[in-house]
Amino acid sequence: MKSFEPNLIERQQITQNLLRTIRLIGEYKGKQELFKEQSPQVLETLRQAAIIQSTESSNRIEGITAPLERIKELVAEKTTPRDRSEQEIAGYRDVLTTIHTSYAYIPFTPGVVLQLHRDLYQFAVVEGGRWKSVDNEISEIHPDGTKIVRFQPLPAYATPAAMESLHERFNTLWQSEEIEPLLLIPTYVLDFLCIHPFTDGNGRMARLLTLLLLYKAGYEVGRFISLERIVERTKESYYDTLYQSSQNWHLGSHSLLPWWEYFLGVIVLSAYRDFEQRVGLVTKTKGAKTAMVLDAISNMPFDFSIKDLQSQCPTVGIDLIRRILRQERTAGRLECLGRGPDARWQKK
Template sequence: MKFEDFKAGSWVQQYQYKSFAPIPINQEWNWEDPVINTLLERASRALAELDAFTLIVPDVDLFIQMHITKEANNSSRIEGTQTQMDEAVLEAEQLSPEKRDDWGEVRNYIQAINEAIDELDRLPLSNRLLKHTHAILMQGVRGENKTPGEFRVSQNWIGGSGLNDAAFIPPHQSEVPELMGDLEMFWHNENINVPELVRIALSHYQFETIHPFLDGNGRIGRLLITLYLVNKGLLRKPSLYLSHFFERNRGSYYDALTRVRQSNDVTHWVRFFLSAVIETANKGKETFERILVLRQEIDALTLSYGKRAENVQILMRSLYRRPAITANEAAKLLDVSHQAASALLKKMVSDRNGTYLSFFGCPCVATSARAMDLDWTSSL
């Protein structure tokens, strides 16, 4: 299928509404647009350079966990949650009750990402994996009664209050199994020559158009991008997430998806997607570079703590993964008294005007100030 000849699908009359039936995408794809070739080359190079950093950053898995927390927060915010990045790293009891529901959605997403990535070590990307991930995402939060872990068996819609005023009505539920089966075959079809980044660009569009779940489609669809890149070996670690780019360019993101369905303009969508990969990968590289500088500075400063240097190293490893800790948690982690842990945290807070730690405006919670200087909420 040539992009320039692409027909996105057709509107199908149902009882009192029309749903959109996209064409299957498991086929050969090509294009005439030279801009796509240029963007594809740049995106592939940026992705490879980002991936290389995961081999040279010490204890990279600690930072990947923070990366995952940021992705969970950004992706959930697109869907309307109000949890801030500093709140996402806290425990539920440290938040006011009215914020805990949104916090729960973010925490579910973190768990869903981690389990999905672990599962890829044993199984290839599949609809079964997406269903399992969806079940984790929806447990105990809004949408938990909307058949978590199962493709929908009723009609859904996007925008509006119902089918009569919806902005978009995805395919009828009877079409979902076949369309998702076609999508899964597309991921693994070795008989067609389609670059992996183009495959996942088309796959993300198709997934969001099918909208196979009653709720949570946006988050699963964005996570699909990272799962695909890891599954295909383009990334050794889950180090690229596009949610922040999509959130900052929300209008353009939705417009690009809509233009495919309304105007068959898949070229515009693929351009937009590849541009997102380029910008996000480049920003990720810059953050990894700053992480390396941060680690060198902190390692040098730690030596000045003498006998307490080992405890500082343990604390910092914990803070790299989750940049918030109470004195009680530190005491338990280090197996020291509350007084000793509190004294060490206070010294780390004051050291070099907060090079190590500062407070989140709360005396019981300390966080890595330099990590915040690196702007975890807009970089990694």
């Protein structure tokens, strides 16, 4: 669409920082198979945790929440959804699973995007799989109740043709191999969000399509580290860089650089660094789950609760988490303030 107008990508500023980021991501891509060969057991633990965290975070960004235990049960398909939030969580779980297992066989067409959106809402009363029928806007509500429109997407009548054009131009460049795929992927995501083709679910679809395209380009980090969790953690930067790069989008005179740097540096590169750290940590500890808890503790703020740790380590049982906390306290690295499940733990 607008970002794929002739020569617009080629005219963008490429900074040394962006070049370095692309180079580092390429180096991490080369280590993927080595990680798999060395630590298959930790990869399985990371894979299970990533599915739960991705499902939880991507929905929570949109205000769709459920207790962690319910999310675990839904992801494991041990229960059925019992309200609208759980219906949408279960739908996200299914689309995520489809992408993880079948990405190589999924053609990247507008029809497939509609099908994935339909599956996202398969358990909900709202019908998915249709382009928006009314105009929408991207806005924010301030605490005093005032609303500010941050971006006006394409009108509903122009959406079907815009999505056809976006996919045609994207696929042409993708197949030509003339432009780095790591630049094409965030550019597609930006245009998708600027078109805002659905009445609801645009953010979740953008994150799912991000995962699909990274898979197709050979970057598998999203299987083991939740990209959605990183977006949730850096939500302000996510929205700020989208806003910066969407300015003058309708005129085709916008800058892709802020979004490129966030997408590649904050999401993809940090996911790979997290991936390497978690896999490497396992070789120094007794097991994958212990490594995950110790890693989560190291990334916690100065004080935290057991619930905070459970959220970061959804595949780890509470008994193991408590045992590790006691060990860390005995070793003098942590201090417990208070008693019971709401007690706070502090680093020393």
